[in-house]
Amino acid sequence: MIGYVSVGLLGLLALSIPVGIVLFLLGFGIDTFFSSFPLTRGLGNMVWSSSNSATLIAIPFFVLLGEILVRSGVATRTYAALDRWVSWLPGGLIHANVATATMFSATSGSSVATAATVATVAMPQAEKLGYDPKLFSGAIAAGGTLGIMIPPSINLIVYGFLTQSSIPQLFLAGLVPGLALALAFLAVTAIICTIRPELGGQRRTFPFPQMLRALIDLIPIIILFGLIVGSIYRGWATPTEAAAVGVAGAFIIALAFGGVSWDMLIQSLTGTVKITSMIMLIVIGASFLNFTLASAGLGRELTEFMNGLGLTPLKTILVVVVLYIVLGFFIETLSLMVVTIPIIVPLVVAQGYDVIWFGILMIVLIEMALITPPVGLNLYVVQGARNSGSLNEVMLGALPYCLTMLGMAFLLIAFPQIALWLPQLLQ
Amino acid sequence: MELKMIETLRRINRIVALLVGFGLLACAAFILADIIMRQVGTSFGGTEEIAGYTMALATSWGMAFTLLELGHVRIDLLRTKFQTFGRALFDVFSMVVMSAVIVTIAIKAWPVVERSITNSSRANTPLETPLALVQLPWFAGWVWFAVVSCLTTLAALGLLLKRRHEETENFVGAFAEQDTLQ
Numbered sequence: 001m002i003g004y005v006s007v008g009l010l011g012l013l014a015l016s017i018p019v020g021i022v023l024f025l026l027g028f029g030i031d032t033f034f035s036s037f038p039l040t041r042g043l044g045n046m047v048w049s050s051s052n053s054a055t056l057i058a059i060p061f062f063v064l065l066g067e068i069l070v071r072s073g074v075a076t077r078t079y080a081a082l083d084r085w086v087s088w089l090p091g092g093l094i095h096a097n098v099a100t101a102t103m104f105s106a107t108s109g110s111s112v113a114t115a116a117t118v119a120t121v122a123m124p125q126a127e128k129l130g131y132d133p134k135l136f137s138g139a140i141a142a143g144g145t146l147g148i149m150i151p152p153s154i155n156l157i158v159y160g161f162l163t164q165s166s167i168p169q170l171f172l173a174g175l176v177p178g179l180a181l182a183l184a185f186l187a188v189t190a191i192i193c194t195i196r197p198e199l200g201g202q203r204r205t206f207p208f209p210q211m212l213r214a215l216i217d218l219i220p221i222i223i224l225f226g227l228i229v230g231s232i233y234r235g236w237a238t239p240t241e242a243a244a245v246g247v248a249g250a251f252i253i254a255l256a257f258g259g260v261s262w263d264m265l266i267q268s269l270t271g272t273v274k275i276t277s278m279i280m281l282i283v284i285g286a287s288f289l290n291f292t293l294a295s296a297g298l299g300r301e302l303t304e305f306m307n308g309l310g311l312t313p314l315k316t317i318l319v320v321v322v323l324y325i326v327l328g329f330f331i332e333t334l335s336l337m338v339v340t341i342p343i344i345v346p347l348v349v350a351q352g353y354d355v356i357w358f359g360i361l362m363i364v365l366i367e368m369a370l371i372t373p374p375v376g377l378n379l380y381v382v383q384g385a386r387n388s389g390s391l392n393e394v395m396l397g398a399l400p401y402c403l404t405m406l407g408m409a410f411l412l413i414a415f416p417q418i419a420l421w422l423p424q425l426l427q
Numbered sequence: 428m429e430l431k432m433i434e435t436l437r438r439i440n441r442i443v444a445l446l447v448g449f450g451l452l453a454c455a456a457f458i459l460a461d462i463i464m465r466q467v468g469t470s471f472g473g474t475e476e477i478a479g480y481t482m483a484l485a486t487s488w489g490m491a492f493t494l495l496e497l498g499h500v501r502i503d504l505l506r507t508k509f510q511t512f513g514r515a516l517f518d519v520f521s522m523v524v525m526s527a528v529i530v531t532i533a534i535k536a537w538p539v540v541e542r543s544i545t546n547s548s549r550a551n552t553p554l555e556t557p558l559a560l561v562q563l564p565w566f567a568g569w570v571w572f573a574v575v576s577c578l579t580t581l582a583a584l585g586l587l588l589k590r591r592h593e594e595t596e597n598f599v600g601a602f603a604e605q606d607t608l609q
Binding site: 013015019020021024028043047048052054057236241244266268269270272273275276277280282284331332334335 | 486525536562
């Protein structure tokens, strides 16, 4: 059954059948070949119960929040403000790319949206100020991936939903590794630009009053982040309620900055519906496949399979890491996550690993998938915002950050407390 | 003719998507109002339930819109290696498969609604919502998705047979996320 699912999955995906549909097809296949009772009879109920979910409605809310912020011009102000604060470091404006991406990650739940936002704002500056395009664009692609790690994260909501683990706990667990990665990106940039100054642009310092004035543009985003994350951890609100609060907050910020119009509202709403349905087709398909796999006795087969291999828990995790890196070349974030959860998570948990911890490790690995060629969505998004140069430059520029993420993955394996410390502290 | 039909479907779906969007917005406002009311000690009750129904409806009715906006994720690694005709074959094949699956889902969704109607089932919650009231429009959304996806497949197939395959890219081609998120 494991072989059937793996081969079927890759084969059908290669035929460019939509990912969500592939998951349904595999479920039908399990039903036909491996199950003694008809599982497809439960299809209608699966589709109903997996979409009738007060947890998942947090997804459209967080998408909408991001759409409002992106379309109301808040990004431009944030970027300019962060430029005032971090451009004195070796590497100059590149730090502003990472910092802006981090801030937007903290409010929007999507990596692609984050990268797209920062790229459109930052790219014209790079050309104006004469930056080396490689590292500059690579930093945007990499910084954008933080969107799925720093809470609120749509991917963590989906992970929590499919593995039935606590979403607030996952959010808490993602906070420290997410911020650590952002700091590591800044450090890597500074080191590279100290050794090879020609890769960065000119460092700039601004008079202190200007820096203070720039803070005004940052405060709303920081408050919004505090509101969303704070209300979840204080137990005032569920993630769904916090997301609704976030939507209201984003509206207020957009109004204050004068970025709300009828057109913008329509675009934000239809954009939200599009992304939500895209995610939901995959999530419902995965729920159905999960259900058929579990009913057909995947658990027993997995245990036998693992016993047959005779791997230690540590070796298992290393195999899983290699698997994600290889698959990550070809399959993208959410799809990669959702298609692997039904098999990989039970396998890892059976080896005694924590399901929350593994969620965070998986996020680091699929973040890497976003910036590894040939299929790396963030690379294309950043390339799309450039007027010149080849995609290879973006890939090359993203490489140092990719290695940083790999380092982070190994740190997480060596010290699980990086992720688990905060949730345990607040439990 | 095919392109005109797709254009009409797209226009209808944009209106549907906008209605869904406003529905989500209304749900967010409702949740917000409930949070505020809780601070003063009362509550509407049942926000969880209503949020769930909103999500189920938003999901089923948003699908067809996403289809025609090329929003459903496909891995097009192999597909991009081909010329327009080869790509059109990939696209039409994946549309045929997709339509078959969606029609199956729509058919299998009916017994869920039927049971709620015949048993006059009510949700096991404080609101005791008659389930058919929510499941009927939810089912209709999947039927709409099935209809749109079949019509789209026919349109693409028609153009392919007329050797106008380069025109199919626009409505069954691989997705272009970067265009829409900027």
